[in-house]
Amino acid sequence: MDTLLQQIINGLVLGSMYALVALGYTMVYGIINLINFAHGEVLMVGALTSWTIIGLMKSAMPGTPGWIVLIIALLISCVVAATLNFVIEKVAYRPLRNSPKLAPLITAIGMSILLQTLAMIIWKPNYKPYPTLLSSEPFFIGGAVITPTQIMILGLTAASLALLMWVVNYTRLGRAMRATAENPRVAALMGVKPDMVISATFIIGAILAAIAGIMYASNYGTAQHTMGFLPGLKAFTAAVFGGIGNLAGAVVGGILLGLIESIGSGYIGQLTGGLLGSNYTDIFAFIVLIIVLTLRPSGLLGERVADRA
Numbered sequence: 001m002d003t004l005l006q007q008i009i010n011g012l013v014l015g016s017m018y019a020l021v022a023l024g025y026t027m028v029y030g031i032i033n034l035i036n037f038a039h040g041e042v043l044m045v046g047a048l049t050s051w052t053i054i055g056l057m058k059s060a061m062p063g064t065p066g067w068i069v070l071i072i073a074l075l076i077s078c079v080v081a082a083t084l085n086f087v088i089e090k091v092a093y094r095p096l097r098n099s100p101k102l103a104p105l106i107t108a109i110g111m112s113i114l115l116q117t118l119a120m121i122i123w124k125p126n127y128k129p130y131p132t133l134l135s136s137e138p139f140f141i142g143g144a145v146i147t148p149t150q151i152m153i154l155g156l157t158a159a160s161l162a163l164l165m166w167v168v169n170y171t172r173l174g175r176a177m178r179a180t181a182e183n184p185r186v187a188a189l190m191g192v193k194p195d196m197v198i199s200a201t202f203i204i205g206a207i208l209a210a211i212a213g214i215m216y217a218s219n220y221g222t223a224q225h226t227m228g229f230l231p232g233l234k235a236f237t238a239a240v241f242g243g244i245g246n247l248a249g250a251v252v253g254g255i256l257l258g259l260i261e262s263i264g265s266g267y268i269g270q271l272t273g274g275l276l277g278s279n280y281t282d283i284f285a286f287i288v289l290i291i292v293l294t295l296r297p298s299g300l301l302g303e304r305v306a307d308r309a
Contacts, residue, residue, distance in 0.1 A: 006144040007266035008259065013150045013219060015258020016157035020212040021235030022242070022250035023164065024205025030245035031181045031201055032097065037108040038088060039209055040232015041115035042081050046210025047130075047217040047227060048123050050077040054131055066133030070214075077210045084115075085206030086199055094195070112229075119225035127224045130217040153215045160211055161251060164204070168247065173200060181245075234285065241289050243299030252300060261285045 021043055028036050050073040057069050092111050096104045134148040168174040176197045179187035184194040216231060217223040234257060242253025264284025292300060 003266060004263070005142055007262045009141070009144050009146050009150070010266070011259035011262030012255065013153050013258070014262055015238075015255035016153055017212045017215050017219075017231065017254075018235045018238045018257050019251045019254025020157060020160060020208045020215075021231060022239040022254045023161075023247060024209050025236050025239040026242075026245055026247060026250040027177075027201050027205055029239070030247075031177060032093075032198055033101070034093060034104050035108060035236065036088075036093075036202075036205070037105070037232070037236075038111040038115055039205065040228035040230075040235070041112050041119070042085055042206050042228070043209040043213035043216065043231060044119060044223075044225060044228030045084055045115065045213070046077040046081040046206075047213035047223045048119060048128075048225070049080045049210075050074065050214045051128055051130055051217065051223045052123075053077070054133070058131070070133045074211065074214055077214060078207045081206040081210035081213075082203040085202045085209075089199055089202040094198075112232075116225055116229075123225060125225060127222050130221050130223050132221070133218075149218050153219060156211060156215065160208060164208070165247070167204070173197070177201060234282075237285065237289055241292060241299060243301040246299070246301050249299055249301035256300075257285050257289075260288050 021039065024039050024042075025036065028034055028039075053073040053076050054069055057064060057072065088111055092107050093104055096107060132149065134152060136147065138145045138147050139151070168177060176187070176192045177200070179190065179192050180194045180197045187197075188194055212231070212235075213228070216227065235254065238253035238257045239250045240253070241257060242249025242251070261281050261284060265281040
């Protein structure tokens with residue numbers, strides 16, 4: 001039971017990161033029916049930018065408390081990631097918006113490879129140790145352990161999700177996003193600017209991805225130019241798992257995916273004497289995904305993609 005409790009905590013932490021990235025996928029798909037496969041690389045850029053800022057601040061202001069360094073690195077990383085995603089949408093996706101769907105898809109894959117290559121040139125291909133900025137003394141819950149970094153991840157995820165739901169459901173921007181998703185032409189007649197709304201959606205998704213990237217690097221203690229590929233793929237899986245285009249589905253899919261991975265690699269791995277352990281983490285999540293989509297092709301909570309006239 002101690003192992004199960006520990007894996008549930010680990011799964012919630014991992015699922016929180018997946019949920020934040022999955023929200024970026026599902027918002028963009030819900031509005032313009034595009035899968036932004038460069039989204040995982042935005043996560044990577046956010047993490048590596050924060051690594052650079054932390055290094056500069058430690059050199060320039062060595063006595064600064066860790067939590068202040070983390071906040072400053074987080075804010076700058078969000079700005080850099082938001083700017084990057086804004087440029088990607090404007091340069092790579094907007095000219096292809098009315099093209100056949102295969103063209104933007106190939107462009108997104110190409111953009112992903114381009115960003116990885118640029119990051120490798122800027123930050124070099126070696127793994128970079130990500131510093132621990134918060135206290136390393138763990139807290140004990142029963143027989144399980146949770147670190148201050150993991151508590152920060154859970155708290156920051158909850159705050160980010162609450163703020164996003166408020167923006168989408170109770171602000172003018174949120175109403176404009178929903179109207180654009182329903183019918184961009186009619187929304188434009190009502191005074192909504194679809195281009196501005198789509199750009200804002202990419203910016204919000206980038207901010208969430210940057211936060212997830214810093215969480216990922218903090219939790220695993222490392223950052224590298226290819227670090228965004230697998231979390232990005234799994235976050236896309238989580239979005240499909242919950243129901244693509246459905247914000248609540250992205251959150252549910254991300255949390256469930258994290259729990260399935262963690263319990264599968266830890267608890268089930270222990271029961272099988274290590275035969276199915278951490279080396280087979282990805283198997284459990286994708287097996288469950290296949291089963292769910294076989295029984296319910298639209299995902300757990302169903303798709304929310306408007307039928308445009």
